[in-house]
Amino acid sequence: MKKLGIFPLLFLLAGCTNSTVLNPKSTTGKEQAFLIWFGLGIMLFVLVIVFFLLARVVINYREKKNGLEEYRPKFISPKKQRKLELIWTIGPIVLLIILAIPTVSTGLKQSPVAEAESTMDGVHIDVTAKQFEWTFIYETDKEKHNILLLPEGEPIILHLSSMDVIHSFWVPELAGKVDLVPGKPIVYRIENPEIGVYKGKCAEYCGVQHANMTFTVKVVAKEEFEEYIAK
Amino acid sequence: MNWSEITVHIPFFGESIFLTIDVFIAWILLIVLVIGAIVYAFRKRKFPVIRDYLYTTNHRKVGTLYMIFGFIFFLRAGLDALFIRLQLALPNNNFMDFQLEKYNETFTSHGTMMIFFAAMPMLIGLMNIAVPLQIGAKDLAFPFLNAVSLWLFVAGGVMFGSAYFLNSSPAIGWTGYAPYSTAVYTPGAATNFYVFGVQISGLGTIFAALNMIVTIVRHRAPGMKLIRMPLFPWASLVTSFLIVIAFTVLAIALYLLMFDRLFGTSFFGGEEGDPVYWQHLFWFFGHPEVYVLALPAFGLFSDIISSFSKKPIFGYPAMVISLALIGFLGFMVWAHHMFTVGLGPMVNTFFAVTTMTIAIPTGIKVFNWIFTMHGGSLKTTTPMLFAIGFIPSFVMGGVTGVMLAVSAADFQLHDTHFVVAHFHYVILASTILGIFAGLYYWYPKITGYQLNETLGKWHFWLFLIGYHMTFLPMHLTGMQGLPRRVYTYGSDEGMTALNFTSTIGASLMGVSIVILVWNIWQTNRQGILVGDDPWDGRTLEWSVASPSPEDTFTPMPFIECTDPFWDAKTKGQKLKTAPNPRPAPIDEHTVLPFLMALAVLVIGFGLIYQSYLTAGIGGVAIFALFIIRSFRDEHTSFHKEGARHE
Numbered sequence: 001m002k003k004l005g006i007f008p009l010l011f012l013l014a015g016c017t018n019s020t021v022l023n024p025k026s027t028t029g030k031e032q033a034f035l036i037w038f039g040l041g042i043m044l045f046v047l048v049i050v051f052f053l054l055a056r057v058v059i060n061y062r063e064k065k066n067g068l069e070e071y072r073p074k075f076i077s078p079k080k081q082r083k084l085e086l087i088w089t090i091g092p093i094v095l096l097i098i099l100a101i102p103t104v105s106t107g108l109k110q111s112p113v114a115e116a117e118s119t120m121d122g123v124h125i126d127v128t129a130k131q132f133e134w135t136f137i138y139e140t141d142k143e144k145h146n147i148l149l150l151p152e153g154e155p156i157i158l159h160l161s162s163m164d165v166i167h168s169f170w171v172p173e174l175a176g177k178v179d180l181v182p183g184k185p186i187v188y189r190i191e192n193p194e195i196g197v198y199k200g201k202c203a204e205y206c207g208v209q210h211a212n213m214t215f216t217v218k219v220v221a222k223e224e225f226e227e228y229i230a231k
Numbered sequence: 232m233n234w235s236e237i238t239v240h241i242p243f244f245g246e247s248i249f250l251t252i253d254v255f256i257a258w259i260l261l262i263v264l265v266i267g268a269i270v271y272a273f274r275k276r277k278f279p280v281i282r283d284y285l286y287t288t289n290h291r292k293v294g295t296l297y298m299i300f301g302f303i304f305f306l307r308a309g310l311d312a313l314f315i316r317l318q319l320a321l322p323n324n325n326f327m328d329f330q331l332e333k334y335n336e337t338f339t340s341h342g343t344m345m346i347f348f349a350a351m352p353m354l355i356g357l358m359n360i361a362v363p364l365q366i367g368a369k370d371l372a373f374p375f376l377n378a379v380s381l382w383l384f385v386a387g388g389v390m391f392g393s394a395y396f397l398n399s400s401p402a403i404g405w406t407g408y409a410p411y412s413t414a415v416y417t418p419g420a421a422t423n424f425y426v427f428g429v430q431i432s433g434l435g436t437i438f439a440a441l442n443m444i445v446t447i448v449r450h451r452a453p454g455m456k457l458i459r460m461p462l463f464p465w466a467s468l469v470t471s472f473l474i475v476i477a478f479t480v481l482a483i484a485l486y487l488l489m490f491d492r493l494f495g496t497s498f499f500g501g502e503e504g505d506p507v508y509w510q511h512l513f514w515f516f517g518h519p520e521v522y523v524l525a526l527p528a529f530g531l532f533s534d535i536i537s538s539f540s541k542k543p544i545f546g547y548p549a550m551v552i553s554l555a556l557i558g559f560l561g562f563m564v565w566a567h568h569m570f571t572v573g574l575g576p577m578v579n580t581f582f583a584v585t586t587m588t589i590a591i592p593t594g595i596k597v598f599n600w601i602f603t604m605h606g607g608s609l610k611t612t613t614p615m616l617f618a619i620g621f622i623p624s625f626v627m628g629g630v631t632g633v634m635l636a637v638s639a640a641d642f643q644l645h646d647t648h649f650v651v652a653h654f655h656y657v658i659l660a661s662t663i664l665g666i667f668a669g670l671y672y673w674y675p676k677i678t679g680y681q682l683n684e685t686l687g688k689w690h691f692w693l694f695l696i697g698y699h700m701t702f703l704p705m706h707l708t709g710m711q712g713l714p715r716r717v718y719t720y721g722s723d724e725g726m727t728a729l730n731f732t733s734t735i736g737a738s739l740m741g742v743s744i745v746i747l748v749w750n751i752w753q754t755n756r757q758g759i760l761v762g763d764d765p766w767d768g769r770t771l772e773w774s775v776a777s778p779s780p781e782d783t784f785t786p787m788p789f790i791e792c793t794d795p796f797w798d799a800k801t802k803g804q805k806l807k808t809a810p811n812p813r814p815a816p817i818d819e820h821t822v823l824p825f826l827m828a829l830a831v832l833v834i835g836f837g838l839i840y841q842s843y844l845t846a847g848i849g850g851v852a853i854f855a856l857f858i859i860r861s862f863r864d865e866h867t868s869f870h871k872e873g874a875r876h877e
Contacts, residue, residue, distance in 0.1 A: 019710040021643045033735060035640040036710075043630035050597060050626050057604045058619060061540070062611065073542045074606030085546055088598040089591065095585045099637065101588075104580050108639040111576035131416075165411040166506060168571060172712035176642020179571045181506060182410060182461045186573035203714040205404050206411060208332050211717035 020172040025198070025219070027191035028175040031106050038102060042095055111179045115159060115185040122155030122189070123225075129160075129167035129180045129202070132209040139228040146215040151225035152195050162184040168204035171217050177203045193219045240863060251328060254398050261396065286820045288374035290363050291779050292379050295677055297356030297816070298670070300385050305349035311341035313741055316701070320734040322722035334718035335402035339425070342396060342405030346520070347429055348388040350662045354527045355384075355439050357669040358467045360779075362443065364772035365461050365534075367784050369815035372445035375824065375865070378438040382828030387432025390835050392477070394424035400436025401425035404716060406517070407488070409499030409509035414492045423492065425841040431486045431835055433478050435828075440474035443467055450816070452771070453809040454790035458551075460784055461770045461793070462544060463843055465529025469558040470523050477519035478561070484512035493841065507572055514565035522561040524658055527556060528665025529596060532618045535668055536600050539615035540607030543794055546599045552591035560589045570641045579638040586636035593629055597622060612766065613687030617668035620695045621660050628656025631706065646716075649709025652702045659698055667747070672766065674754075677802050679778040681761040686750040693743035700736025704729035769797035774806055788810050819865040827856050 022033050064071070076084070125148070126137040136148045150156055160169055162180035169188070170177035173196070178188040202213035220228070250258070272278060284292055314337050318329040329337060359377070363370055371377045394400045399421040403412045412422055451460065488509070490496040497504040537544045544550060566574060566582040584613045600622060609615065631653040635641050643651060667690070674682050708726045720726060764773040774796045775783045786808040792798050799806045830853035837846025 019707060020712045021710040028645075032639050032643045035637050036634065036643065039634035039637050039640060043633055046594075047626060047630055050601070051623055053598075053601050054619075054622055057601055058609065061604055061607050061609050063608045071541065071608045073540075073608075075542075076545075076602070076606070080742075081546065084602065085595070087550055088594060092591050092594045096590060096633075099633070100587060103583050103637045103639070107580045107583055108576045110639045110642065111579040112571070112573040113575055114573060148387055165416055166408055170714065172643070176639065176643055177571050178642070179573065181572060182500075183502075183505070184507065184573065199712070201712070201714055202718075205335070205408070205716040207416065208335065208402075210335070211331075211719055 024173055024175075025194040026174045028110065028177060028189070029173065031110070032176050035102060035106055039099060042099055046092075046095065064146055102184050110176075110189070111162075112186045113190040115187050120155070120187070120189060122157045123151055124157045124159065125150075127158050127169060127180070128163060129162045129169070129206075129213075130163040131165065131207050132202075132213040134200075134213070134215045140229045142229045144222070144231070148200065148215060148217045149215060149225055149228050150190075150193050150219045151222045152219055153192055154222065156190040156193065158188045158190065159185055165206050166204050167202050167206050169200070170203040171198050171200040173198040174219075175215065179204055193221050195221065250398050251333070253327060253333075254396060258396060277595070283581070285825055286822050287379045288370075288782050288819045288821065288824070290359050290370045290377065291677065293374075293377050294356045294359030294361075296381055297352045297359060298677075300388060301349050301352035301356055304344050304388050304392065305353065305535050308341050308344035308349050309741065309744060311337045313346070313737055314340060316734040316768060318718055319730050320492045321731065322720050322724070322727050324719065332402055335404075335716070336395070336421075337402050338399035338716055339404055340391075343391065343429065344400075346405060346524070347432055348384070348391065350524050350658065350666070351436060352384050352388075352432075353666045354470075354524065354745050355380075355436070357531065357666065357673065358463075358470075358527060359439075359444060360469050360839075361531075361669070361673055361772060362464050363446065363450070364676065364775060364779055364783065365770050366447060366452035366455055366464050367788055367790065368451065368773050369783055370445055370818060371442050372450055372816055373442050374816050374818050375821065375860075376438050376442055378821075378824035379827055380435040380442065381829060382824045383435030383438070384432045386828040386835070387428045387430070387435065388833040390431065390832060390839075391424055391428030394421065394428070397448065399424065406513060407509075408513075409488065409491070409506040410504075412509075413497075413500045414490060415500060420839050426485050426489050426492065426783065427835040427839055430482060430489075431831055433482055433485070434831075436474055437478045437482070440471035440478070444475070445470040447471075450813075452784065452788050452790050453813070455795075458548075459790055459793045459795075461530075461545075462516040462533035462550055462554075463527070463530035466526045466528075466533075466554055469554050470526045473519045473523050473526070473558050474560065477516045477523065480512055481516035481520075484509060484516065487512075489838075493838065506575075507569075509834055510569055510572065511565070515562070515570045517568065518565045519558075519561045520626065521654075521657070522557055525661040526558065528621075528661040529554065531665050531669050531672075532600065532621055533603075534770065535614045535618045535672055536584070536603050537794075538766060539610045539618075540604045541610075541767075542603055542607040544599070545602040545605070546595075547691065547793065549595055550599055553595045556592040557589060560585065560592070564589065567636060567638075567641070568636045581778075583636050583638040587633060597626055597629075612671075613682070613684055613691060614668040614672040614766075616688065617620060617664045617671070617692045620691065621664045621668070624660035624664070624695070624698070625657060628653055628658075628660055631656065644709060646714055647709035648705040648713045648715055651715050652705035653704075655702045658700070664694075666834050667691075673772070675761050675765050675777045676772055676775075676779050678755065679760050680758060681765050682754050682755050685748050686746055686753070690743050690746045690750065693739050697736045697739025697741075697743060700739060702736070704732045704736075708733075733831075764796075769794040771796055781818060817865045817869045821863075821865075823856060823860055823863075827853055830856060 022036065024030050024033050039197065124139055128135040134141060134146050139144050160178060160180045162182045164182060167180045168177045169180060174193055175190045178186065196219055198217040200215040200217050202210060248444050272281060285297060287293060297743060314329050318326040318334060320323055399419065401421045403417060403422055403425060405426055410416060422426045447464055487498040491498055491500065499506050533544050564582055564586045566578055567586045570579050635644055635650065635653060671682050671687055674680065708729050711724060711726045713720055713726055761777065763775065763777050771788065788795065788806040789809040794804060830849050833849030833852065834846045837843060837849055
């Protein structure tokens with residue numbers, strides 16, 4: 001049992017090191033990756049305790065083949081029981097409070113907001129989705145399908161809306177996803193993207209060609225970006 | 232060969248049905264199976280048995296039927312899962328015609344059938360079988376209603392299942408998100424099958440929950456206070472309250488969607504409507520539903536762990552309180568499914584924190600299970616193996632749940648295979664392992680036989696290894712950027728090996744299910760009776776005969792402690808009996824519940840194909856059945872018969 005428990009954990013950790021989401025290329029993505037690591041760290045601590053206790057109990061208290069007549073259940077004294085129960089009630093509360101602090105602070109900062117409430121500075125881009133195509137409109141009214149150019153190092157303010165069903169905008173390397181809901185434009189902010197070419201996907205099931213509703217994101221130098229949108 | 236181009240045309244309700252080749256093969260298989268079953272029933276003279284079960288209202292028989300039909304739908308949904316995994320085994324794969332729409336249909340059927348027609352019915356089946364026996368009730372409070380619940384579930388399941396055979400499987404995901412599920416984007420019969428299939432079986436589920444609540448509150452043996460009740464009935468009670476609230480909300484959501492689809496309203500789409508309303512309603516049902524699936528398994532594992540550790544459950548009051556707390560908190564977390572919808576920072580943060588709090592009562596339960604085993608004498612029977620396997624697996628699913636509760640982290644993990652891994656980890660560990668454990672544990676009470684332990688252990692190990700092999704890599708593919716519900720991925724995305732591992736794991740689970748079916752077949756064929764108490768149990772169900780007779784608990788036991796049967800055994804005494812037998816619910820032999828469900832099925836099909844005449848005929852039929860029912864009263868005939876015997 002013990003071996004069985006630890007093997008998958010190693011497997012999990014080994015795989016994390018080269019994952020897209022955990023090696024992000026923007027400040028927003030890095031904050032999110034930190035939260036995933038932080039959560040994983042605390043939770044691995046819990047897992048190790050549970051696996052250790054379970055393995056010990058299962059190994060130590062297996063039925064003895066011959067000694068069944070002598071078997072008397074060993075009980076923990078009521079005083080010790082109360083102590084134990086307090087430990088595993090308060091312990092998790094403490095751990096969760098530690099996890100809740102970055103959750104609340106990052107969550108408040110990063111959550112997408114309704115368009116009316118937003119007054120943010122940065123490069124504004126309208127993102128419109130329809131079955132199965134993305135349209136990106138820049139501040140110069142330049143319109144482009146399925147290719148998104150972003151300037152390096154700037155705050156990007158995305159204004160997202162859908163023309164038909166619900167879609168979801170996701171570039172794993174840059175930031176988490178945000179839904180495009182018809183009739184409810186919302187605003188999402190990506191901080192400080194790094195130069196590179198990334199794959200974007202629709203992450204909310206939207207119909208037959210959902211899997212193929214992808215787009216390409218190119219993060220380029222600022223001058224190149226301005227030249228591009230001016231054309 | 233291009234599979235999707237080979238089609239067969241059949242006229243149906245004024246529409247022409249195109250059968251793709253896989254559907255055609257499925258039809259042939261179905262017909263062969265049905266003919267095989269009829270021939271088998273003839274040769275073995277099984278028709279009296281079939282008739283008996285068709286007419287029965289007895290809790291064990293109804294429960295058995297729940298298990299049988301639930302298991303059939305489980306096999307069907309399991310096949311869907313295998314097809315999904317075969318399609319995803321390799322990058323840019325083309326497995327038969329399971330791409331694009333067919334793939335979307337497959338994951339929709341897989342999710343919907345597993346939740347509504349496999350997991351829940353099998354749990355309700357176990358409740359039906361075990362709860363009355365554990366609390367000393369002679370039957371459920373309303374036996375007739377119980378049969379109605381069963382047949383409504385079967386009607387809903389058969390209706391949903393038939394969509395595939397009519398080549399109009401819904402393809403909207405089990406969550407049925409609007410506006411994609413409205414008539415604008417998915418016109419036609421397919422999505423209607425989802426709406427009416429789930430609605431009809433949901434109605435049965437609500438009845439079953441009401442029945443369970445009344446039974447547990449009103450029909451416990453004398454002396455069995457609520458605080459002396461085993462934990463499985465406790466979990467069933469809390470679950471039933473969750474069902475009554477959550478399924479009512481689902482019924483409302485489905486009604487609104489029905490109006491949107493059939494009668495031109497626009498609750499979830501158009502200018503006035505809002506698709507986010509659907510998400511609120513759906514997840515207000517959907518999240519408690521997760522606990523509807525998990526809590527009965529918690530209760531069941533508590534009883535099994537206590538039995539095979541030869542110790543009473545550790546911290547019984549804490550176990551009951553945490554059950555209730557989980558149920559209560561379950562209603563305060565639904566928006567964590569909607570972090571990316573743009574409800575705003577305050578809402579996201581609130582629901583992130585409430586979601587985390589659920590970990591506390593759940594943690595209490597886990598430690599209490601471990602400390603129940605501490606100091607005991609563990610007998611590693613198959614049910615106990617499933618219970619021991621459940622703890623680490625479930626905790627692994629639980630911790631990813633806490634990670635997902637972190638709203639900003641969820642922006643990345645939401646709707647990826649990480650989430651797929653998370654919910655399969657929790658649901659398979661609790662519900663499916665729980666159902667298997669319950670099946671092995673109570674099989675003697677259902678049939679009088681005990682399932683083969685060697686095959687049972689093979690089943691357990693193969694399933695557990697397959698399960699971890701399938702879902703552990705999905706955490707990684709999700710973080711690698713694989714969204715859920717896509718039928719393909721690129722070979723350059725670095726997830727080929729992980730996906731292939733998942734597919735091997737899924738087929739291992741498939742093999743383990745074959746072993747289970749073989750085990751059931753062999754056990755029933757050999758037919759070795761094992762007596763009333765094969766597991767050396769602690770609770771009341773082991774004091775009645777195996778299989779449990781229709782007239783249990785005469786004389787009625789009198790309960791003075793938890794684990795009364797164990798207490799009596801260790802003292803070398805018989806169970807104390809109560810002087811006055813209690814008035815018990817009265818069983819009936821009637822085909823009305825079956826006919827009622829049949830009538831509802833007709834209404835459903837009429838509405839699905841918008842043939843209102845057909846729906847009207849179904850409506851008249853069910854109204855007539857209500858009138859017939861109101862003139863029949865099993866109480867009068869029961870007491871007349873009693874008078875004649877005297």
